[in-house]
Amino acid sequence: MAKRLVQTLTQAGITNQRVLDVIQRTPRERFMPESLAHKAYENTALPIGNGQTISQPLMVATMTQLLIQHDCRHVLEIGTGSGYQTAVLAQLVEQVFSVERIAQLQYQAKRRLRSLDIHNVATRHGDGWEGWKSKAPFDGIIVTAAASELPAALLEQLADGGVLIIPVGETKQSLTVVRRFGDEFEQQRIGDVRFVPLVKGAVQ
Template structure:
């Protein structure tokens, strides 16, 4: 079944200049409504940031797409994400790379994101509660920056 709201979002992202087809496929594969409060599910495919609790937001889909596109990821990339939040960006990255390590400073958000990622059968993700300034030393160099 085609999700018309998702198709509208993908059209908007393309019109805003997002061109990488693998990225657009990853966005399409991740049900954004699973990463927002049930009361906001009707807004899940709007191209806007939404509150996720603890004073945090799930980023606007365009920002997620643009940030991800700028990384020039490959299927063999390993990524260290600072700020797991809802886990939405993490899930998109998981569709694009070999492994994602994600650090979240708010324990409740980290736990919820870990649960969502497991429910979506995304097993190439590791999450942990901690201070992103300290990175994840045991995971070595992960950032795909040139």
């Protein structure tokens, strides 16, 4: 089933073999409710509770491929969710710092990652709009929810030469790649996407 998903991703334009290998060996069924496990290797987003979803594998692969084209070792993830994107990243970079606004999801993701023997991830319950200042700067930042505008704190926490992958927009959202060069930020729009909104504040 995982092989079939990888074939789908390849046909959809994912070319990075490291990304494809990691997706093939990461058990997606472990990151969703048991009742939906039979859909784990379909290329679709699925609900994980608390009004949140586990992203479509193609979107996980696309964002990860965009990120690791650059030399990203120290990565911030905004929106831990189920922990699936976190697990994929953790197998491709040195260290992942992941912020989740919903305490229950953060706790569950932390347990899942530990059970899969993934230990180069630090998770935190907090407001994704604020990033994780004490761990900055980051070579790469990946945001798994759509922001109404580019969050100023994330731009500040991006290292010089770093890359931010983020969906931006409300009614219409665009996957955007932001590169930092000193005090200048260069933006590139990749295409239209649909994500849950990046909500301010944290909840228990």
